[in-house]
Amino acid sequence: MATQAAEVPARRQTLRDRLDLGSGIAPYILVLPTVVVILAVAAYPILNSIWLSFLDNPLSPSASFTGLTNYITLFHSNTFIASIGTTFVFTIISVALETVLGLGVALLINGMFPGRGLVRAAILVPWAFPTIISAEIWLLMYNDRTGIISYFMQQMHIIPPGATLLETSSGIVAASIITDVWKTTPFMALLILAGLQVIPSELYEAASVDGSSKFQQFWTITLPMITGPLIIALLFRTLAALGVFDLFYVLAGNQVQSMASYSYEYMFTRTTFDFATGVAAAVVLFATGVIISIIFAIVMRVTRS
Amino acid sequence: MAVKEQAIPKAQVKVGVAESRGGFSWGKAIRYLGVVLVVLIAIGPLYWTFATSVKSGVELNASPPTLIPHTFSLENYISDLSVSIFTRDLLNSTIIAVCTTIISLVVGILCAYAIARMKFRGKSAVLAITLSVQMIPPIAMVGPLFVFFTSTLPVYNTYVALIIPDIVFTLPITVWFMTSFFRDLPPDLEEAARVDGASRMRALWEIIVPLTAPGVFAAAILSFIAVWNDFIFGLTLTADQTAQPVTVGVTRFAGEHTIPWGEIAAAAVIVTIPLVIVVLFLQKRIVSGLTAGAVKG
Numbered sequence: 001m002a003t004q005a006a007e008v009p010a011r012r013q014t015l016r017d018r019l020d021l022g023s024g025i026a027p028y029i030l031v032l033p034t035v036v037v038i039l040a041v042a043a044y045p046i047l048n049s050i051w052l053s054f055l056d057n058p059l060s061p062s063a064s065f066t067g068l069t070n071y072i073t074l075f076h077s078n079t080f081i082a083s084i085g086t087t088f089v090f091t092i093i094s095v096a097l098e099t100v101l102g103l104g105v106a107l108l109i110n111g112m113f114p115g116r117g118l119v120r121a122a123i124l125v126p127w128a129f130p131t132i133i134s135a136e137i138w139l140l141m142y143n144d145r146t147g148i149i150s151y152f153m154q155q156m157h158i159i160p161p162g163a164t165l166l167e168t169s170s171g172i173v174a175a176s177i178i179t180d181v182w183k184t185t186p187f188m189a190l191l192i193l194a195g196l197q198v199i200p201s202e203l204y205e206a207a208s209v210d211g212s213s214k215f216q217q218f219w220t221i222t223l224p225m226i227t228g229p230l231i232i233a234l235l236f237r238t239l240a241a242l243g244v245f246d247l248f249y250v251l252a253g254n255q256v257q258s259m260a261s262y263s264y265e266y267m268f269t270r271t272t273f274d275f276a277t278g279v280a281a282a283v284v285l286f287a288t289g290v291i292i293s294i295i296f297a298i299v300m301r302v303t304r305s
Numbered sequence: 306m307a308v309k310e311q312a313i314p315k316a317q318v319k320v321g322v323a324e325s326r327g328g329f330s331w332g333k334a335i336r337y338l339g340v341v342l343v344v345l346i347a348i349g350p351l352y353w354t355f356a357t358s359v360k361s362g363v364e365l366n367a368s369p370p371t372l373i374p375h376t377f378s379l380e381n382y383i384s385d386l387s388v389s390i391f392t393r394d395l396l397n398s399t400i401i402a403v404c405t406t407i408i409s410l411v412v413g414i415l416c417a418y419a420i421a422r423m424k425f426r427g428k429s430a431v432l433a434i435t436l437s438v439q440m441i442p443p444i445a446m447v448g449p450l451f452v453f454f455t456s457t458l459p460v461y462n463t464y465v466a467l468i469i470p471d472i473v474f475t476l477p478i479t480v481w482f483m484t485s486f487f488r489d490l491p492p493d494l495e496e497a498a499r500v501d502g503a504s505r506m507r508a509l510w511e512i513i514v515p516l517t518a519p520g521v522f523a524a525a526i527l528s529f530i531a532v533w534n535d536f537i538f539g540l541t542l543t544a545d546q547t548a549q550p551v552t553v554g555v556t557r558f559a560g561e562h563t564i565p566w567g568e569i570a571a572a573a574v575i576v577t578i579p580l581v582i583v584v585l586f587l588q589k590r591i592v593s594g595l596t597a598g599a600v601k602g
Contacts, residue, residue, distance in 0.1 A: 024425075026423065027420075027424075027425040028419075028425065030415040030416060030419035030423075031419050033412045033415065034412055034413065034431070034435065034476055035431060035434055037472055037473060037476060038434055038476060041446075041450075041469055041470060041472070041473045042446060042473045044449070045446040045447075045448070045449035046441060046445055046446070048448075048453075049449055052448060052449060058448075058452060059452065108336060108340055108343065109343075119344060121584060122344045122347050122348055123347045125347055125348060125581055125584060125585070126347050127584075128577070128581055128584040129534075129580065130535075130536065130552045130576065132552045132553075132555065132556065133555070133576055133577055134350075136555060136556075136569055136573050137351070137353070137354045138350060140353065140357055140569070140570055140573075141353055182350070186347065239439060239440055240439070242442065243442030243443060243444060243445075245443070245444055245536070246536045246537065249536075249540075249556075260442060260444040263444050264444060264447075264537075264540075264541070267448055267451070267541075268541060275448070278448065282442070282448060285442050285445060286442060286445040289440055289442060293440055
């Protein structure tokens, strides 16, 4: 083996150079399908949505351009404004809870103890459920018939007998948040855990020797080192929460709506003239996501300097 | 490191890596309690659903609801599985998930190979494009897709209508996973093969992929789960059991008068048991794959 290693490097270098220079067009062919699929199936519909939102009746061949009419209708609609509020409340509270709880769970299970793999598997279970099934499962616990949560809440006098959490708007939003936090905290926890495990233990040992407390160590060592991946995870979670649809569709129907479920209602359950309004709502949602991404990018650039 | 030379009492090594070796301490006890609590919360709803699914009609409506079922019957499962729409939905979900996973694996591996092993301009642009998919709320895609699939490309209410948008969401998973795994693979073996005259593609599929099989496996599972969990595309791009996935079928389930909670619970169990089993057995792979992207960036 030793002689082979001595001989190969010289040949390898020239071969590698030749291969890379010659790989001119090949890589582009390899990445082409991926890029084409994404641009065609994701980017194009977005652009098309923006176009459709400027028409009056996109589903008919004789659609005409109506400019901002749909957007004006949208922002005059109390339901839509309400859905914006609902979406933001849901997003902020869910993401905050998931991050904090995820951090807590990660700290909790960070370390050697027997059954660690089993614990990680157990907390991954909620994440594996389709959101819609999670919603149905929690619905089973929230409803007035088989609802064990409703039962406990009645016993604890949080709600009157015979009532469920799902009867008030705020109750519905709370139920959605609980379900989403249940489902997504494990994901955040595992992501943070990975970040935690990269931190070399020498840092903590040195700090301990220098006399800093556990608390100080957390703030000065742990947090700064997981900030990077944490912010990225935060951004993606926030964007996903912004587009929340499944939960509100199942738990709330048309009673309380997120921007996405409002958009769905107008696109698919009403007259063809409402289709464009629904599309406009989706465009507003997308624009919100873009703005938030830009804000995140700015924040990241600022904190890095 | 001079620090390591000193004898550091175990008690001082706290946050970060807790080497709990022997001995009882309140800190440890509270930590274990916390872990138990977390596990209970995570698994609790699953247990509740399972318990509900094996209760028979009368016990379902009992108030207060019973924690441990008094009756144990499979009537809900039998009832569900004898509904042809439900079994058709399960078939639909499976076919769509398998097709999407295979396609996105092939396409994604090609793309990942180029990124990991080749030099070309626009590499970061490609990665940025795959990442940007996460920024798009699916609801913003369904309008035009619906219009497109009912006019220009009439595949509405077919498997194709769902496979196409699903691929958009599984491709980034595959690309990021496999890029990370390919990068970590030492290039020796494939270069040896290429010196011997093998083409890049042969080297890729006959050497690299088998060596990164765990990564391929993990990518496949994550993709499968992602597609299995889809709801919004299934809801908007199908109309009935011809192609609807089971996630949508369950919501189109509702009876006229009473909501069949027992059947719904049984359906939820049927839909999720395969996922839960996969997750339980493969959690290590899944976690290492998920975090490979996060940590290595």
